Amino acid sequence: MMDVEKAIPYSDSRPAPRSFSPITQAPPLHKTKSATSAVIGRVASHLTTRSITNPGPPPDGGFRAWVQVFCAWLAIMNTWGFVNSFGAFQPYYEEILPQSPSMISWIGSTQASLLFILGLFSGRALDAGLFRPTIILGITLQLVGIFTMSLAKNYWQLLLTQGICTGVGGGLFFVPVMGLVSTYFAKRRGMAIGIVTSGNSLGGIIYPLVVREMLPKVGFGWTVRVLGFINVVALVVVIAFMKPRLPPRNSGPLVDWDALKDRPYVLQVLGFCCLIPPVYFGFYYIASFARDELHMPYAHSLNLVILINGSGIPTRVFIGMIADRYGLMNTIAVTLFIDAICIFSWLAVSTLPSYYVFTAFYGAASAAFQALFPTSVTTLSNDITKTGTRLGMAFTVIGIAALVGGPIAGLLVKGRGGYTSAICWAGASTVLGMGLGVTARGLKYGWRWKTIC
Template sequence: MKANNRSDLSPPPPLASTNIGSSSTSLNEMEQECNLIFPDGGWPAWGVVIGSWCAMVPSFGLMNSIGVFEAWLADHQLKDYSKASIGWIFSLYVFFLYFGSIQVGPIFDAHGLKPLLIPGCVGLVGSLMVFSVAEEYYQFMLGFSVLGGISSSMVFTPSVGCIAHWFLRRRALATGVAATAGGIGGIIFPVLVSNLAGSLGFPWAIRIVGFISVMFCALSVALLRTRAPLLNPIQKGKMDIKSLSELRFSLLTAAIVLIDFALLIPVTYLPSYAQSRGLGDSLAYNLSSILNAASIFGRIVPGYFADRFGCFNVMIITAFACSVITFALWLPSQSNHTAILAYAVLFGFWSGSAISLSPVCVAQISKTDEFGKRYGTTYFLVSLGTLIAIPIAGELLKVQPPNEGLDNYFGLIVLCGLVYSCACLFFILSRAVSVGWGFKVF
């Protein structure tokens, strides 16, 4: 399918060559190989970005709100359960969010958008209605974790894939703009729950979150569109596990698995950490909103620079920064409330690129019509990492007693910092395999 003439668009700034398949290919040659001209701007393309943004508010907004949900359930409905047990609820939600992409991605490539997006939106809203009335542990697990996670995957994965159909030179910026929705949702939903649960009750607070999600889901269905031709019927539904035999792709996948593993630890446990340091329930719950507000800038700004200096280069810098501030600020913060707030802001900014730029890195070394399959392969493995991230951190809280001035959060924080360091290393290795060790825009 050919795109319309884009002569009315101002030309974007030139970029260095990008790799696709097994050879180094210029951006124009990438367009020819895909039989597709990328608008990289204009209302149809930016309308898709808005639609993707609307899809990510409920799907990723809920993931960015799990810290508040975890703290609330630990204090109320599930107060008799350990943090590790409660952590499984939200770990499974993130697991299914990513795990579903290994099949959702190929279906998106083969059948298009609407067969996934519409039932995904219905299931996502339905999961919130179940969550609002749940009382027992298994009800939270089935309603929020399983139904919500699978439905969110059917909403989130196609919304990311659509952007790759419309943008090439400005893909990182466009994805970064769309990914700010997760931060917006992570601001709105925790504030609603923390302020309305006390006055209206937790069920009605969650129902209001569901009503807001209905509006955003409807807008996403109206605005999202694809452009790349569908795959040959023989390829329909096939997963691309064999792509892991490509060294740079397997190294990149390892980096993304690690960075998402590390991201979930502060997102989930920073509010309860702040509570244990006497920050007060209201402010502790709002730490999630503060972190997510900072992540909005952390998704746009790195995306802007990634289009100019290289997506891999920016990911290396941001992963390294997250490791440094975790060791230098969160680890020694203890009861220093200013340090805790500063960490929420700084971590929110530097961690934002994990959501916005990781898919762009996958797209950078993939053909456009195969992006869904390769993205699904990567995030299938990410799902396995996120499945164990929150429970492992919860177990560290349980098994490490305070001693010699160190509290039971010490192991959890060190784990977070070390995993970020390893993610940085794997991004460096993947980049080196792709373009060598010298400084290049990549």
């Protein structure tokens, strides 16, 4: 056989072998640095808003703005909707855990409290241009909390997962999401925020509905995992489509000490501290009352959790329009008066039909208050540059009140007076909160009831 190398004659015209020295093949150093800087710049542009310049006035509508509303609506459904669904878990935990109702309430109240308190810090991340890293961190923590909750076997594991982990996660992304929506709207801001907050009520329908249908069939673990998968789908959409439109801006101080000298502001915040605990007493114990006092099966009692949340959807959407016409402070005062009447009427409930009627009215009245109270705090600030600081201060104090509301109600329920004592406490606290709010309105705008404020 002919040798292969001899079969190919050598030609001097063939190119000389190329040197493969790494020195001769490496790109110039300055080009490497510029390419690296470009990659870092592209990554940073997706994580921060430092590249945004001259965003212009709020579009007040349009496809992109309404996409932000939809995404925020999903985020509120996955945070406050999950919190308002704790009434579906409270009676179930009372059956499977040795702890008292008061101890069990700490799970839900811790979750709600952290959503309020952490908003003081997470809102500043939006101002600093760190919207995307903040919501990604918060969403990750919330999902970790839900999926580890599905593995919980005792009270302390539920407190750490459902109470603390999901509360921290939700607190990190709920305020930046709400703040981002407000940057896209001016004249239609009230309507946009009203639509967003309706996600609260819809979440309060979806989560108990899933629990009611799946808990008897697949057990607690897989029921909670399904709730987690719902959140995964919704929150991936939030991460993908929410886009900040403003560049970073300086945040105000954490505390405005002058606010402590502002009597209307102080009275209003103290009033809300009296009002928030009764709200969560109603949402957390609505199903427990049906089971304990009216002997309703657990699965059927979850219909009341769905009803108390669902009846608030139209209220949340339209109450802002009413407030725009008749005044925010006037509207919230009337809302609280109706709320107090509803709570005291709970004492007369003795049949299932009457309980369904009470639940529908109470859900609508409490939803109106929840939709209005953040905005009512901001209206009392004379300096618009301090609005965010004062709202953060109010949320922190209100968060402490939310923390103790459920456990106090649980102690009263298991006390000598039972649900009667708890309902009377909730009604009296609502009346006190309404009185403080009306006083704040009078000191700020005068006592004439015809004044639109």
